[in-house]
Amino acid sequence: MSIATPSAVETFTVTLIIRRFDPEIDTEPRWQDFDVEMLPTDRVLDALHKIKWEQDGSLTFRRSCAHGICGSDAMRINGRNRLACKTLIKDLDITQPIYVEAIKGLPLEKDLVVDMEPFFQSYREVQPFLIANSKPKEGKERAQSPEQRARYDDTTKCILCAACTSSCPVFWTDGQYFGPAAIVNAHRFIFDSRDESNVRLDVLADREGVWRCRTTFNCSEACPRGIQVTQAIAEVKQAILRGRGA
Amino acid sequence: MWSWVLHRITGVAIYFFLLVHLLDTALIRVSPEAYNAVIGTYKNPIMGIGELGLVGAILFHALNGLRIILIDFWQLGTKYHRAMFYVVIGVWLVLMIGFTPRHLINVFSEGAV
Numbered sequence: 001m002s003i004a005t006p007s008a009v010e011t012f013t014v015t016l017i018i019r020r021f022d023p024e025i026d027t028e029p030r031w032q033d034f035d036v037e038m039l040p041t042d043r044v045l046d047a048l049h050k051i052k053w054e055q056d057g058s059l060t061f062r063r064s065c066a067h068g069i070c071g072s073d074a075m076r077i078n079g080r081n082r083l084a085c086k087t088l089i090k091d092l093d094i095t096q097p098i099y100v101e102a103i104k105g106l107p108l109e110k111d112l113v114v115d116m117e118p119f120f121q122s123y124r125e126v127q128p129f130l131i132a133n134s135k136p137k138e139g140k141e142r143a144q145s146p147e148q149r150a151r152y153d154d155t156t157k158c159i160l161c162a163a164c165t166s167s168c169p170v171f172w173t174d175g176q177y178f179g180p181a182a183i184v185n186a187h188r189f190i191f192d193s194r195d196e197s198n199v200r201l202d203v204l205a206d207r208e209g210v211w212r213c214r215t216t217f218n219c220s221e222a223c224p225r226g227i228q229v230t231q232a233i234a235e236v237k238q239a240i241l242r243g244r245g246a
Numbered sequence: 247m248w249s250w251v252l253h254r255i256t257g258v259a260i261y262f263f264l265l266v267h268l269l270d271t272a273l274i275r276v277s278p279e280a281y282n283a284v285i286g287t288y289k290n291p292i293m294g295i296g297e298l299g300l301v302g303a304i305l306f307h308a309l310n311g312l313r314i315i316l317i318d319f320w321q322l323g324t325k326y327h328r329a330m331f332y333v334v335i336g337v338w339l340v341l342m343i344g345f346t347p348r349h350l351i352n353v354f355s356e357g358a359v
Contacts, residue, residue: 231324
């Protein structure tokens with residue numbers, strides 16, 4: 001008796017057109033296409049792996065966990081910022097080539113890799129950590145009710161992939177703008193009932209702060225975690241007008 | 247994104263109109279004859295179509311401006327921003343359908359004021 005073989009899984013060929021840039025050779029980025037044989041369960045990240053492992057080892061991109069939580073592999077796929085590890089190829093239009101390029105607005109280093117330093121610089125400037133100077137009342141804990149926790153639940157989901165910030169047309173033209181991701185992470189603490197600092201509101205009341213937001217909603221559409229980014233920014237604007245957060 | 251792009255384009259267009267408008271209105275201080283001469287040159291079909299574009303741009307900018315105020319100050323604004331955009335387009339279309347035939351009849355009937 002033979003071991004039952006599963007019926008052959010249907011594969012399909014898809015063309016990826018990738019924006020390549022090697023700073024040691026190229027003066028300008030160039031588009032290069034690759035044909036890859038894929039399974040319906042494959043993601044864009046699998047296609048990139050296949051190209052790197054079987055066709056062109058010089059293809060450069062970032063990825064770490066490959067499961068949508070480390071935030072390393074945000075890239076512009078068919079003109080939209082997404083995580084390569086969360087984008088199933090079959091969900092895209094596979095009759096057309098798939099365009100893959102690095103996220104925009106940050107300095108291009110190589111192929112799909114950009115310099116994230118300006119992004120993290122803005123992140124650090126909003127002081128994304130709990131600031132509390134008072135002693136916790138009776139006991140060791142800073143108690144928080146489920147309602148108080150729910151107030152900022154949405155903005156705790158950020159994985160710092162930069163998909164939002166690099167989809168923002170204001171950030172493309174004005175690199176000084178803090179960008180949606182930094183504001184989301186400020187929101188996380190501004191609306192935390194345990195936090196006692198107003199420093200983030202002062203930082204974001206700057207002319208390169210929240211008032212640069214033109215409510216284009218690109219960030220909300222780009223976020224792979226489904227954070228309502230524009231709403232978070234609107235709430236920070238309101239908090240600045242009121243002069244306090246939580 | 248497209249509402250923002252349109253808002254920018256109409257905003258810049260209105261700005262340039264206002265610049266020219268300030269200059270030609272200021273001509274009345276130079277002399278009423280100069281003013282009349284310049285305003286007289288506007289009475290041709292090309293400027294008439296331009297006026298149609300101007301009204302369209304101002305209407306869109308005004309209506310979308312209200313939408314942006316709601317996004318900033320109404321709690322549910324960010325939730326319903328898309329629906330509000332369709333409302334803006336809808337109201338804009340209704341107003342333009344009302345305005346366009348009337349305006350074009352005026353522009354293309356000779357001598358009408």
